[in-house]
Amino acid sequence: MARKRKKNRKSRAGSANLPVNLSLEELEAQGGKHLRAGKYREAVTAFKRMLQQENRPEWLESLAEAYAGRAQGLADKGMFKEAAVIWRNRAESCHRFLAEPAYIELLLQTGQIESALQLIQQQRRQIEERGYLPRLRILCAVQVLAGEEAFLNLFAKDDPLRRDFPVAQAALRAYCSGQDVEMEQQLKAIPFRSPFRDFRQILNALSLLEIDASGAYGLLDRVDAGSPFHVLCTAIRASQSPAPDFLRDYQNMGKAERRFATALKGWSAEQLRLAQELRQLGDRPSTDRLLRFLLRNKEILGDEYVRESAMRILVFHPQGEAVFNKSLGQLSPFHRERIASLRLEEDGPPHEVFNSWYDACVRLDQPEVCQDPEVALTLALIKRRMTRQWLRSQPANRPVFAALERALQLDPEDQPSYLELIRLYREEDKLKDARRLLDQALSRYPEDAEVLTEAVETAIASSAFKKAARYARRTLELDPINPKVRDILLHSHLAHARKQVQQKKLMLARKELEEAANWARTEQALGRIDLAQAILELSDGNREEAHRCFLSGFERTGGGLAGRFQLLMEAGRMQRHMATVLKQAQLPKLPRQVTRDQVLALIHALSEADENEGMLIEALEFLETPLKSAAKLDFSQPEMERLCETWLRLEQQDLRTRYARAALKRWPDTPVFVFHQIDASQEMFIDLSTRDRRQLESAYQSARADGDMRTVHRIGELLDAGLPFMEPDDAPFDSFGFEESSESLPEGEELEHIIDMLMKGSGPPEVEEMKRELGPEGARRLLREILGGNFDPGRLDDILGGLAQPKARKQPRKKLTIDDPDQFELF
Amino acid sequence: MQDPYLTLGVTRDATDESIHQAYLTAVRDCPAERDPQAFQSIRSAYESIRTKKSRLDYALFNTDPPTSADLLQRLSKGSQSQRPRVELFRELLRAAPRADKK
Numbered sequence: 063m064a065r066k067r068k069k070n071r072k073s074r075a076g077s078a079n080l081p082v083n084l085s086l087e088e089l090e091a092q093g094g095k096h097l098r099a100g101k102y103r104e105a106v107t108a109f110k111r112m113l114q115q116e117n118r119p120e121w122l123e124s125l126a127e128a129y130a131g132r133a134q135g136l137a138d139k140g141m142f143k144e145a146a147v148i149w150r151n152r153a154e155s156c157h158r159f160l161a162e163p164a165y166i167e168l169l170l171q172t173g174q175i176e177s178a179l180q181l182i183q184q185q186r187r188q189i190e191e192r193g194y195l196p197r198l199r200i201l202c203a204v205q206v207l208a209g210e211e212a213f214l215n216l217f218a219k220d221d222p223l224r225r226d227f228p229v230a231q232a233a234l235r236a237y238c239s240g241q242d243v244e245m246e247q248q249l250k251a252i253p254f255r256s257p258f259r260d261f262r263q264i265l266n267a268l269s270l271l272e273i274d275a276s277g278a279y280g281l282l283d284r285v286d287a288g289s290p291f292h293v294l295c296t297a298i299r300a301s302q303s304p305a306p307d308f309l310r311d312y313q314n315m316g317k318a319e320r321r322f323a324t325a326l327k328g329w330s331a332e333q334l335r336l337a338q339e340l341r342q343l344g345d346r347p348s349t350d351r352l353l354r355f356l357l358r359n360k361e362i363l364g365d366e367y368v369r370e371s372a373m374r375i376l377v378f379h380p381q382g383e384a385v386f387n388k389s390l391g392q393l394s395p396f397h398r399e400r401i402a403s404l405r406l407e408e409d410g411p412p413h414e415v416f417n418s419w420y421d422a423c424v425r426l427d428q429p430e431v432c433q434d435p436e437v438a439l440t441l442a443l444i445k446r447r448m449t450r451q452w453l454r455s456q457p458a459n460r461p462v463f464a465a466l467e468r469a470l471q472l473d474p475e476d477q478p479s480y481l482e483l484i485r486l487y488r489e490e491d492k493l494k495d496a497r498r499l500l501d502q503a504l505s506r507y508p509e510d511a512e513v514l515t516e517a518v519e520t521a522i523a524s525s526a527f528k529k530a531a532r533y534a535r536r537t538l539e540l541d542p543i544n545p546k547v548r549d550i551l552l553h554s555h556l557a558h559a560r561k562q563v564q565q566k567k568l569m570l571a572r573k574e575l576e577e578a579a580n581w582a583r584t585e586q587a588l589g590r591i592d593l594a595q596a597i598l599e600l601s602d603g604n605r606e607e608a609h610r611c612f613l614s615g616f617e618r619t620g621g622g623l624a625g626r627f628q629l630l631m632e633a634g635r636m637q638r639h640m641a642t643v644l645k646q647a648q649l650p651k652l653p654r655q656v657t658r659d660q661v662l663a664l665i666h667a668l669s670e671a672d673e674n675e676g677m678l679i680e681a682l683e684f685l686e687t688p689l690k691s692a693a694k695l696d697f698s699q700p701e702m703e704r705l706c707e708t709w710l711r712l713e714q715q716d717l718r719t720r721y722a723r724a725a726l727k728r729w730p731d732t733p734v735f736v737f738h739q740i741d742a743s744q745e746m747f748i749d750l751s752t753r754d755r756r757q758l759e760s761a762y763q764s765a766r767a768d769g770d771m772r773t774v775h776r777i778g779e780l781l782d783a784g785l786p787f788m789e790p791d792d793a794p795f796d797s798f799g800f801e802e803s804s805e806s807l808p809e810g811e812e813l814e815h816i817i818d819m820l821m822k823g824s825g826p827p828e829v830e831e832m833k834r835e836l837g838p839e840g841a842r843r844l845l846r847e848i849l850g851g852n853f854d855p856g857r858l859d860d861i862l863g864g865l866a867q868p869k870a871r872k873q874p875r876k877k878l879t880i881d882d883p884d885q886f887e888l889f
Numbered sequence: 890m891q892d893p894y895l896t897l898g899v900t901r902d903a904t905d906e907s908i909h910q911a912y913l914t915a916v917r918d919c920p921a922e923r924d925p926q927a928f929q930s931i932r933s934a935y936e937s938i939r940t941k942k943s944r945l946d947y948a949l950f951n952t953d954p955p956t957s958a959d960l961l962q963r964l965s966k967g968s969q970s971q972r973p974r975v976e977l978f979r980e981l982l983r984a985a986p987r988a989d990k991k
Contacts, residue, residue, distance in 0.1 A: 208983035238975050268972070293981060305961030318980040325973040333964050340960055352954060363963055366901060370948065371955040378954070404952050436945070443946055473942075 086112060090121075097124060102132035110155070126156035133164070142171040161185035163197040167290070170201060175210060182216050196257075199223045203257035204290040207231065223257050230258040233265055242269050260291040268298065275302060293319065301326035309341045336362060349379035357389040365390070373397060377404045396425055403448075412456050419448035420461075432472065442473035458486045463495070470502075477507055484516045488523050496520050511541040518550045527558035531577075545583070552581040556594055560636050563598050571598050589618025589625075593632040600646060612647040622660035623685055624667040626652070630684055634677025640684065656688045658695045665708050679712065686717070693720040699729055706738040718742035733765035733773045741780055755781065817845050892959045893934030893947065908938055 084092065093108030105128035112121050129152035136145035146168040153160040161181050169178040182189065182198065189195055199222065202213040206227050217223045233248035245265060252262045267281035282295045300311040301323040308327065312320060324334055336359055343351055353375045360368040369390050376382055376393075380401075387393060393401075399422035406415045423444055425431070432438045445465040452462055466483045470476065480503035487496035500513075500520050507513045514537040521530035534551040537544055559574035575595055582588045592615030599608035615632075616625035626649065633643035664685070671678055682689075697705065702725040709718035722739035726732065740754045750758070758777050765773040820829045821842060832841035843861050894901060897911040912935040921928040937951075938944045955963075 204982050208979045210983075234975060234978060238972055238978070240972060291982075293984075294978075297981060304958075305965050306958050309961070316984055318977075318984040322973050322977045322981045325971055325977055327965075328971045329965070337961055337964055340957055340964070343957065345957055347957070349954065355960075356955070363960070367963060370901075371959075374952050375954045377952045400949065404950065439942060439945055440949065443942070443949055447950060 086115060093121075093124060093128075097128055097131075100131065100135075102128045102135060106132060122156050126152055126158050129156065130164070133168075137168060137171070142168050146172060159185075159188060159192065161189055161194075162192075163194050163201060166198065167201055170205065175205070175212075179212060179216065186216065199257035200260070201290055203227070203230075203261070207234070207258075207261065222253075222255065226252050226256045226258045230261055233262070237265050237269060245269060260285045260289045261294075264291060264294045264298070267295075271298070271302070294322075297323045298326060305337060309337055312338075332362060349375050350382060353379060353382045353385065357385060360389065373401060376401050377408075380405065396422060400444075407451055412452050412454075416448050416452050416461065419444055419451075420465075427468075438472040442469040442476070445469035445472075446476075446479060453486075458490055463487070463492075474506070477503070477510065477513070480506075481512055481516055484520060488520055491523075493520065493524050497524070509540060511537050511544060511547075514540070515544070515547055515550070518547060518554070522550065522554050522557065525557075525561070527554050527561070530554045548581045548583060549587075552578050552583075552587055555581070556591065557635075559594055559598070563594075563601055563636055566601070568598060568602050585618045586620075589615045589620075590628060590632065591615075592618060593629055594636070596647070597632060597636045597638060597643065600643075608646070609648060612649065616647070616649055620663045620667065622652070623656055623664035623688065624660070625649075627664055627667050627671075627681055627685060630681035631671065631675070631677060634675070634681060640677070640680060644684065652688060656692050658692075658697060658701075661689065661692045661695065661697075661705070662701065664689075665705060668708055668712065679714075682712065682714065689717055690720055693717075693724040697725075699725070699732070702728075703734055706735065709742070710738065715742040731761065731764065733761035733768070733770060733777065736761035737773055737777050737780065741776075744780070750781070813846065813850055816849060817842055820845060891930060891934070892955060892963075893937040895959055895962045896930055896934035897938070899938075903938075905940060908935070912939075 089108050089112050093105050093112065096102070096105035096108060106125065109121050109125035109128060112118075113125060129148055133145040133148040133152070136142075136148060146165065149162075149165045149168060150160065152158055153165075161184075166178050166182065169175075169181070182202075189198060199217070202216065202223055203226075205213045206223070207230060214224050214227065229248050229251045233245050233252070236242070236245035236248055246269075249262045249265060252258050256262070263281050263284050267278040270281065271278040279299070282298060285292055285295050297315070297319045300308060300315065300319075303311065308323070312323070315323065329337070340355065343355060347355070353372055356363065356368045356372050356375075372382070372386050372390065373393075376386060383393060383398075399418065403415060403418040403422055406418050410418070423441055426437050426441050432441055446469050449458075449462045449465050449469075463483070463486065466479060466486070470479050470483065473479075480499055484496050484499045484503065487493070487499065497520060500517055503510075503513045504517060514533050517533040518530045518537060521527070521533055531551060531554055534547050534554065537547045538551075541547070555574045555578035559571045559578060562568070562571035562574060575591055575598065578591050578594075579588065582591060592611045596608045596611035596615055599605075599611055612629065616629055619625045619628035626644070629647055629649070630640045630644060633640045668678075668682075702721060705721050706718055706725070709715070709721060718738055719742040722735045722742060725735040726739060729735065736757055740750070740758055744750065744754075758781055762774060762777040762781070765771075765777065821833070821838065829841060829845070832844055836844060847861055894903070897908060897915055899908055899911045903911070912931065915931045916928065919927045919931060936943070937947050
């Protein structure tokens with residue numbers, strides 16, 4: 063170790079050494095250069111060597127400057143003793159005055175109070191003559207406030223230090239004992255030039271801190287960073303910073319500063335200990351460590367807070383339930399099911415999530431329990447949550463409607479739920495229910511623009527166009543710039559006009575089209591009115607006017623492919639033969655090769671079209687030939703993706719295959735196009751070929767590497783679907799697919815036939831399981847009850863009477879353990 | 890998301906009114922133009938717990954585990970700034986030159 067240290071010292075000395083054979087001029091140049099660069103150690107070496115050869119006053123001056131810089135550098139690093147040694151070398155080698163404030167400060171910094179006192183006493187007169195007294199007074203002011211009152215004796219009785227010290231001390235005592243008025247009076251007696259001036263600012267800031275933090279910081283800002291009182295400012299600021307910042311700063315504080323700042327922050331020793339423990343856990347502690355920390359410190363953090371936070375952790379850390387129960391008591395069944403449901407939401411299949419939430423509700427949804435308004439609200443919120451989760455990926459169905467209706471019974475003051483339910487009923491074509499809900503919503507919110515908008519849409523869906531227009535006008539009275547309603551009105555009048563044309567009520571149809579034009583906001587919309595007008599004119603025998611309207615409508619809706627598409631759609635909506643109308647329209651001929659822009663305009667039109675309109679596919683068939691040849695056009699990659707997505711949405715698999723193939727020629731092995739090409743050409747119920755499977759697997763890896771999770775997911779599903787027959791994971795609530803047909807349950811021969819089908823060979827896994835558990839006859843009886851809509855879990859013994867009872871299972875499957883009659887509704 | 894109760898400095902059983910007051914105080918102390926990020930977290934904290942229904946929703950469905958910052962804030966809760974004793978001033982001033990130069 064000693065050798066090592068010696069070696070280090072040698073090498074350090076060596077680095078400061080300058081070449082031996084340098085001339086004086088060269089040394090002077092080097093010394094000056096080092097001095098200017100702040101390389102004080104090298105500068106000291108250079109000037110010392112120069113002075114050994116020739117004693118020049120300017121070199122001595124430079125050496126003193128280099129020593130002072132070196133001492134300051136060491137002091138900045140906290141090496142006060144070493145800095146004091148350099149300072150003494152400076153005084154000795156350069157014949158400089160030793161008792162400069164910087165040196166006295168170093169003595170104080172190293173705790174050499176006596177030496178400092180003696181030096182000041184000995185050099186008192188020179189200190190004064192050299193003008194060091196003001197700075198020295200401040201240094202001594204700090205000392206006397208710290209309790210070193212001997213420093214007072216160094217100054218005359220009328221010196222500001224001795225004069226102001228009692229006042230500063232009294233002000234400090236007044237502040238500490240909370241006597242602010244007294245403190246203010248004392249501080250007023252401290253003059254501007256007093257050595258206690260900074261202290262006065264700090265005490266003022268401290269008393270202001272409690273009522274005006276930014277004002278207090280303003281006062282602290284006035285204390286110079288070089289002031290020996292500045293340490294108080296640092297500690298005060300640290301104490302006021304948020305807990306994480308405080309803890310970070312705390313690590314770098316000295317003992318006295320820590321005690322001062324912690325006291326000012328108001329933290330007890332216990333709080334500080336906990337905070338430090340927490341800091342050791344890091345910014346992102348593991349769930350287990352976090353849970354244990356919470357439970358260990360529940361007294362100081364508060365039982366309720368810890369319980370609530372710990373339950374959130376259990377969502378991601380089910381293993382923690384045992385320690386939770388041990389520390390906070392058994393988790394209630396409701397919370398266990400709530401936590402399990404939240405956990406399932408992360409990655410569980412939709413029907414399991416729904417059923418899990420359903421289970422959580424069962425205990426609460428009892429007449430005597432849900433009378434409590436908070437329980438009722440809890441139930442309503444859960445029911446809305448479970449339906450929202452379901453609807454993220456699945457279509458609405460009976461259990462969803464039932465849950466939403468129940469939520470409204472429990473919490474009828476929830477306008478968004480009315481809107482959602484009305485919309486869902488309408489989408490599912492359950493218009494009677496939509497109207498029922500709408501009536502309820504309108505009676506509660508008669509002036510609500512959103513409810514009125516739903517009323518408009520529901521009326522249109524019911525073909526009650528006059529009613530729709532009435533609701534729309536009411537909506538616009540409340541919200542004059544409601545673009546949605548304007549569009550709805552436009553479409554309502556258009557739809558009504560078509561109805562009139564079909565019924566040959568042409569005058570009325572004209573009026574409707576005039577009304578529609580009042581609400582049209584775009585060229586597109588006007589174009590569609592023109593096209594409707596054209597067909598009306600045809601019906602009225604006005605061929606010329608019809609031709610004019612066709613051309614105008616065609617141009618306004620984009621011409622080319624898009625205009626043709628809109629014309630065909632309008633013909634379809636008017637229930638006209640598309641080919642005939644297209645011929646009658648006498649549109650300009652479509653060029654042999656359509657352009658890229660024409661295709662993109664059509665894609666835009668298709669994206670706005672309602673794909674549920676039956677005539678859409680028929681209209682598209684007229685454009686198939688130009689669209690096929692357009693696959694080779696120079697589309698960009700995102701455009702090509704959009705095109706493939708459109709063909710997928712519209713189930714145009716031939717077009718999709720062509721476009722995906724063309725894209726793969728330009729961008730080989732691009733995962734999204736590999737997916738489109740194979741998926742589009744894949745025939746149902748036929749396994750993937752080995753080649754396709756390999757290609758998909760490779761695309762899967764590439765997509766994953768690119769972070770394209772959508773394609774990863776799609777390819778994954780395609781690969782899974784390509785396996786031999788599997789039960790779909792996402793079958794809502796059951797595997798039999800009877801959910802939607804439960805309104806007309808099978809019976810008699812039909813029922814027996816279905817049971818026979820299910821029992822034959824390898825049926826659905828659930829049936830196979832029933833057969834295993836209950837035997838063929840037991841399974842048959844159970845199926846008869848379930849499918850016949852008579853199943854009652856309480857009658858299981860009766861149903862299986864005379865047969866072996868189901869075996870006890872370690873983990874009964876949810877689908878077979880229906881213990882609630884309502885749950886059966888899910889089948 | 891940070892615990893909205895801690896962000897607004899209200900208790901778990903706070904009423905609509907007290908939460909609204911706490912929100913107004915918080916946005917006054919931290920206006921959007923001074924610290925947009927802090928303002929946004931105050932705003933979303935308020936939205937999370939402003940009504941009884943939203944508080945219940947938060948309690949039932951929020952799954953954000955407490956962050957270290959939450960817990961530190963929770964630890965500081967109820968701690969009121971205390972005036973240090975004269976001895977602590979003396980201790981710090983005695984160590985002053987050393988402490989501040991570190």
